Amino acid sequence: MVDENIEKVSIPSLRRLPLYYHYMKILKKRKVDYVSSTKIAEKMNLTPIQVRKDLSITGVKGRARVGFNIKDALEKIEEFMGWKDKKDGILVGCGDLGSALLGYNNFKNYGFEIVAGFDVDEKITGTEIHGKRIFPIDRMENLCKRLHIKVGIICVPSKSAQKVAERMIDSGIEAIWNFAPAALEIPNDIALHQEDMAASLTILFKKHRKNR
Amino acid sequence: MVDENIEKVSIPSLRRLPLYYHYMKILKKRKVDYVSSTKIAEKMNLTPIQVRKDLSITGVKGRARVGFNIKDALEKIEEFMGWKDKKDGILVGCGDLGSALLGYNNFKNYGFEIVAGFDVDEKITGTEIHGKRIFPIDRMENLCKRLHIKVGIICVPSKSAQKVAERMIDSGIEAIWNFAPAALEIPNDIALHQEDMAASLTILFKKHRKNR
């Protein structure tokens, strides 16, 4: 059931589900057992209907007059979001942002782990950052293929991003998470998610303007 | 015209516009003068119609059989996205991610600048990170009010995020960019943009699954 639905869920829903999850995590810590869609919706300025609809896709069932069992809901969200499947990834470009991501502790909560970093800078290759070993880029293909790594994070400057992406694809990477402000040209069968600070900032400012 | 439309543009459009922008920036560097929606769409696996529609909201006009003048389009996108208006912000939580953002050079391309960082850790308050001064949190209200700062970035651990958000609001902050994996409860008139690694990762993996 989940396996059928995961293909049909909308991106906005995928962005909202983690919010419900974060909130329910807090409630669980406070020993709360149930929460209603009304309550959740209030907290995040959404409609209860939307919250119910989003939650329903995970397969969790609510109880009339009571709401959703928090333990169940957390479980179902984790399952649906695929956070229980372990996935390894590599990161290229160990500058400030790359290093920060290498040390980002929350990835493990979502089933993800960065197993190694790559960089061109010989001053850092051979060292460790946040406990992750950093290799020169020409080691990428071998390492990825050997460990069957399918996820790559790009944190290099824009002008090198395309080249790195191509190299990742040659290394067997099938999903690219791009933090460089660059429009990558990649084959249709490679998954790409663009993390765009420009877009984020603009969305924030747009909301701000609307509020005034 | 832009002022009317900015209220009506969809979030997905706002996420796509920077991609067109990045791509056209590259073309401009290569001395290309015109590009068609067909070409752009091809590069990023979209439809030409969607590209035209997105671009049209910025006010840029294309030429039949030729496409869009790149210089004009870049200009119009910058204007429409509000990247020409200068905005200052502060950042709370100068750990790995916070520090990386303090040193993120691209913000200035989008009219944004972080003018100061705040932290509880006395080992770093009083110092500078990437040239930005770091203050203890109790200085926030005074500084924000004095400099009329309206934008705040949260990079603290989840459990402190709500408290920091409230403190920001008390300090006059009107737009919050939250990097902590926490669902903030804030008044309706405060703009909030959640940067959620959990959501991003999941969207990436979902795309990946679909491709296989």
Next chain:
DNA sequence: GAATTATCGATAAAAAATTATCGATATAAA
């Protein structure tokens, strides 16, 4: 110079996402 073609932009159609309605149900109050 006429025919062909690529592209735009306006409008229409289709698809997707959000919101509303309402009967069913479970708890609490009378």
Next chain:
DNA sequence: TTTATATCGATAATTTTTTATCGATAATTC
């Protein structure tokens, strides 16, 4: 025990977003 109420979940309506259609236009080819 009965009544009132909060909530769910299914379905319907609405709104928003995406995609298709098509005439107009500008460059290219014949």
